[in-house]
Amino acid sequence: MKLVVCINHVPDTETKVKIGPDGKSIDRTGVNFILNPYDEFAIEECLRLREKNGGEVVAVSLGGDSHKETLRKALAMGVDKAVLLKDEAPRDSFSVAQALADFIRGVSPDLIFLGKQSVDSDDAAVGMMVAEMLGLPSVSVAVKMEVDGKTITAEREIEGGHEKVECSIPAVITAQKGLNEPRYPSLKGIMAAKSKPIEEVQPTPAQPKVDVVAMKKPPAKSAGKIVGADVSAVPELVRLLREEAKVI
């Protein structure tokens, strides 16, 4: 089974965002970057499928040299091959998807995994765009999946419930928390990853269709009113919610 997993390199969720000097992106100084949390579930699912069915897992990331760090983490977890689509031009989800889809076409995998969302842009779009560009069926936000021969049955989260989706291989899956429990890289894995090569490929040039005009901080929320320190404050809180905030 040939598997491709697309992984992104994003600011740690602990990051306190500061707007950069261009007023359109964040100030990256001092920011710690990590493997996008949802992409860990995507990698783990690939490794499990390979362990069960044999085959190869290729991890691919589009971005600058810094993305090698994230590709190394994927290698340490156990992927067979890491590819950097090296390009630092600003992109929207469409042009990220285009570069990934063009690369994936050359690999012709059985399954393609992505995370459900990057925790920086929060687009939650690249996965389904890749699927559409490759003309493949898909399941997004998957929390469970099974492969039986050529058929995939997966469960995705919807508002207040779950949907069971069926499609055939090849297909695109985007991973949601709950799909599995990602492994920690072993020390041996980490050591081995250091010497594994990361292939560099020139991606399809960026042609974004969405321009960022400005980035700003959300209106600051100031600390509100401490209504009290025990149950005696409850009636006053309810009064405020009814009469001042008018929300209940």
Added chain:
Amino acid sequence: MKILAFAEQRENEFKKSAFEVVRAAKTIAEQGGGEVLALVIGNCVAAIAPILGGFGAARVIVAEDPKLATYSTTAYAKIVSEVAKKEGVTHVFLPASSLGKDLAPRVAVRLEAGLASDCTALTVDGGEVIASRPVYAGKAITDVKVTSAVKVFSLRPNVFSAGSSNGTKAPVETSTVPLSDADFASRVVNVSKSEGRLDVTEADIVVSGGRGLKGPENFKMIEELASALGAAVGASRAVVDAGWRPHDEQVGQTGKTVSPTLYIAVAISGAIQHLAGISSSKYIVAVNKDKDAPIFQVADYGIVGDAFEIVPALTQEVKRVTG
């Protein structure tokens, strides 16, 4: 400007977001000079379609087929994009719901359009739509402009006001997009609903509990408060990781982003990842025994005290005043 508004329905009932999306499209079309065409996909949905007129749709197109009763990402993408092409629309609006987030990127690709996803505000500037969308889970907001000929926007549910209907019934037409079995490459074969449970992304009020509740059994009092308020139950990641609550209740940067009018955080410290998911709540209430808990820095109202005493009292008081 001609806007196609995708009106989501489930089991032949419109979701609240359907009205929000049509109304937002109407507001933008009025500013940009243009009209709104709504699209409903499902089985036997023509009967419910006319009411979209009351929210601003000039016409409604329905695509009906027994096979469309449940969602199919491939078939829906084909219908939306073919209708958009045929009608020569310039903008497509969809909800950023679980269905919309799955569908919008495919529609964008088929229309060679840029996608502004999960928008929380839309304005018109010199005939161009500027969309505001939160990034970094709401720690920053970007204003974006879509530069392709056709432009696709998905709108965060619960943020845009649907307003009330003016009673107008829109004329309904039937879609002529042909569908074959190949268009149903991915299909939903079963939907399981958590009976009676509201979803945190759709609810007007959310009551969330954190690790300070000590154990899953103590969520009973959170459920009781939620039920008194007609609210959904949410949880911090600490609670979900401990297995006390299902992960579809997790609120925060790696959980769900919520935009209720009232968010009540009980025994939740207010870690940066949790705060990120609640920043677009209108009012935040915190109950925590630690007066220095970061949640108080964003709470509009707080009680510093023991949740085990305060929550049951709060439930009683809510029942008393609303009952």
